[in-house]
Amino acid sequence: MKEDGKKEDSKITIYSIAKEAGVSPATVSRVMTGNAKVARDKRERVLSLIEKYNFTPSAVARGLSDTRSRIIGIIVADIRNTFYADLYVACELAAQREAYTLMMLNSFGDLEIEKKQLNKLIEWRAEAIIQLGGAVDDLVSKKDYVNLVNDIASEIPMVVTGKLDGTDCYRVQIDAKEAMDMLLEHLHENNNRRIALLGGRNDVESTNVKYNRFLERKDKYGFIADDIYLNNWGGYSVEDGIRSMDELFLKLKLSGDPLPDAVLCINDNNAVGVIHSIKKHGYRVPEDISVVSYDNIDLAKISDPAITSVDYDYDELGQTLINTVLDAIGKKEIERLTLLKPKGVVVRSSSDYKRSVI
Amino acid sequence: MKEDGKKEDSKITIYSIAKEAGVSPATVSRVMTGNAKVARDKRERVLSLIEKYNFTPSAVARGLSDTRSRIIGIIVADIRNTFYADLYVACELAAQREAYTLMMLNSFGDLEIEKKQLNKLIEWRAEAIIQLGGAVDDLVSKKDYVNLVNDIASEIPMVVTGKLDGTDCYRVQIDAKEAMDMLLEHLHENNNRRIALLGGRNDVESTNVKYNRFLERKDKYGFIADDIYLNNWGGYSVEDGIRSMDELFLKLKLSGDPLPDAVLCINDNNAVGVIHSIKKHGYRVPEDISVVSYDNIDLAKISDPAITSVDYDYDELGQTLINTVLDAIGKKEIERLTLLKPKGVVVRSSSDYKRSVI
DNA sequence: TTGAAAGCGCTAACAT
DNA sequence: ATGTTAGCGCTTTCAA
Numbered sequence: 001m002k003e004d005g006k007k008e009d010s011k012i013t014i015y016s017i018a019k020e021a022g023v024s025p026a027t028v029s030r031v032m033t034g035n036a037k038v039a040r041d042k043r044e045r046v047l048s049l050i051e052k053y054n055f056t057p058s059a060v061a062r063g064l065s066d067t068r069s070r071i072i073g074i075i076v077a078d079i080r081n082t083f084y085a086d087l088y089v090a091c092e093l094a095a096q097r098e099a100y101t102l103m104m105l106n107s108f109g110d111l112e113i114e115k116k117q118l119n120k121l122i123e124w125r126a127e128a129i130i131q132l133g134g135a136v137d138d139l140v141s142k143k144d145y146v147n148l149v150n151d152i153a154s155e156i157p158m159v160v161t162g163k164l165d166g167t168d169c170y171r172v173q174i175d176a177k178e179a180m181d182m183l184l185e186h187l188h189e190n191n192n193r194r195i196a197l198l199g200g201r202n203d204v205e206s207t208n209v210k211y212n213r214f215l216e217r218k219d220k221y222g223f224i225a226d227d228i229y230l231n232n233w234g235g236y237s238v239e240d241g242i243r244s245m246d247e248l249f250l251k252l253k254l255s256g257d258p259l260p261d262a263v264l265c266i267n268d269n270n271a272v273g274v275i276h277s278i279k280k281h282g283y284r285v286p287e288d289i290s291v292v293s294y295d296n297i298d299l300a301k302i303s304d305p306a307i308t309s310v311d312y313d314y315d316e317l318g319q320t321l322i323n324t325v326l327d328a329i330g331k332k333e334i335e336r337l338t339l340l341k342p343k344g345v346v347v348r349s350s351s352d353y354k355r356s357v358i
Numbered sequence: 359m360k361e362d363g364k365k366e367d368s369k370i371t372i373y374s375i376a377k378e379a380g381v382s383p384a385t386v387s388r389v390m391t392g393n394a395k396v397a398r399d400k401r402e403r404v405l406s407l408i409e410k411y412n413f414t415p416s417a418v419a420r421g422l423s424d425t426r427s428r429i430i431g432i433i434v435a436d437i438r439n440t441f442y443a444d445l446y447v448a449c450e451l452a453a454q455r456e457a458y459t460l461m462m463l464n465s466f467g468d469l470e471i472e473k474k475q476l477n478k479l480i481e482w483r484a485e486a487i488i489q490l491g492g493a494v495d496d497l498v499s500k501k502d503y504v505n506l507v508n509d510i511a512s513e514i515p516m517v518v519t520g521k522l523d524g525t526d527c528y529r530v531q532i533d534a535k536e537a538m539d540m541l542l543e544h545l546h547e548n549n550n551r552r553i554a555l556l557g558g559r560n561d562v563e564s565t566n567v568k569y570n571r572f573l574e575r576k577d578k579y580g581f582i583a584d585d586i587y588l589n590n591w592g593g594y595s596v597e598d599g600i601r602s603m604d605e606l607f608l609k610l611k612l613s614g615d616p617l618p619d620a621v622l623c624i625n626d627n628n629a630v631g632v633i634h635s636i637k638k639h640g641y642r643v644p645e646d647i648s649v650v651s652y653d654n655i656d657l658a659k660i661s662d663p664a665i666t667s668v669d670y671d672y673d674e675l676g677q678t679l680i681n682t683v684l685d686a687i688g689k690k691e692i693e694r695l696t697l698l699k700p701k702g703v704v705v706r707s708s709s710d711y712k713r714s715v716i
Numbered sequence: 717t718t719g720a721a722a723g724c725g726c727t728a729a730c731a732t
Numbered sequence: 733a734t735g736t737t738a739g740c741g742c743t744t745t746c747a748a
Contacts, residue, residue, distance in 0.1 A: 061725035419741035
């Protein structure tokens, strides 16, 4: 049996601490928050009791009391997707630096779930909400969803990585145009002429931006990219990549058009699928066809061959997301849209091959 | 200008609802929680006001009031690791079914960070804490960490996926012995004789269990596995896999021992590295060397060649984790250790090759 | 069935 | 510098 079992176990709060230290609860609160001067001796006494009892003040009570939860809600399309996990971790790190706690929920790309998660965050009185992917990516947003978001955004700041037009969210994004330009430059340097564009969905903003940017710039580099080589739909997964490339092979066979020199994929997962298809059809990467993509997640490095991919500064992105949140909470005047430059293209074997100029 | 701007915006709580509905706050609370009968008409009036104002009760206030936060804390070694992300999602799904919210924090395998995160969860008065990987995996746990954990575990349930001995945590794990047996059976069926064991760390419980199980059973199958083929250290990453296999090639070259028929890797990442090394050395998978591993994360499927891996029922694992938490919260008598059977081995090309019996 | 009132554990005036 | 007190927004006895 423990000594003094009964007394010792009674719930410990700032009151019990205060009593034992012979001070007022307010004083205990003051030494905890550091929001006011406290006499050296009292502080020490309080501190040692806190230490003794291993006291941890209740964030719940504090949240109620000062009506600042210090929680930032964050809805992620799917944390199992490395891209989002990378982003999430960057946010968590940044948030912790500012003494905020993230409350993370998955939406699985399901609008109903997303609404439910938003609600949960409101219940917890999150001071702001960040959304990584999901409905916020769609180019044209559902009416009732927009309404919900606007309802929320009128109360607390919402910052999204997508478009979500019709709402007044803050937006933080990687500059997709710039990302496209980097890849085009790289492909051009290696004398690729005939370029295919695969993966993604037309109704997703970042994909759409890339697509348009490509069309805008292709002539500058003398790229050949007839419609048959362009397919910005089919999704973002490995399987989607396989399907898109299989389809391209088929179409090319029927039309008699030559293979592309390079395939520009919408992300690394997609590229893995594309490579898979290319190998399956008996061609080599990069000797026959180069493959490049975006995001530079771990997969790009460990794929075989390793994939050339546009890298982002995830830490910067996370920090910017959090900064935007904090500024918005603090009612500072800030830009509605922040565009971050991609870090650069990491050249790997999938495209590290200079074609001869014929 | 909005109509009635001032009044409309004043914070809406159960009080404002109560007043407008002409009932007491208690009644509003009752209709929200459903904890007591409320006259039909009053309920309807309250409900319609809730609807009208889009009222969402404060979980913070509720948490303070009934001292049940309905938060389950969860510390993950690294959410960017697909294995943990899979596990996490399974937990989130299970938790939501029970109307609990997960508060997820990463430990990055750093003991100091882990302690800080534990503390944060205590601040938020998590009703229980789940730990996926990290310090809980270590076979021999650090003294002060054990003390901290025991301090916490004496207050709220802790359930871990690792060993964490010296503590009274609940443990939920995949049966590593069984998982090993499945792979051995598979390798045997394909007439692999000479087996190498690569990856992992000796001081991690699940790895250790597998290693010992292998030694225990190898003779039954007539496997040849001299010390030179065994290397259960080197870690869990792709790079670790490359290093381990490179090293094995080197040692074999020096000793003149033949190549193994199959390499049994500690997880899928490791296997990717091993395959990388094998290819690099000019051998083929599976024709020259078969490769198998554990966890069956997405990577196993999209790797080239696709990797044979032991699959788990992640949903079941998540649900069991949450059930254990709930039972423990409810002070039910439950087993301290729950062992789950692996789902089975998913055979893919990396080992789908029958060797001829010489 | 319903309301009044106390209390959850903290913070922040306000007074001293 | 410190104590008193009044909330924060709920839930839950306890009476009625």
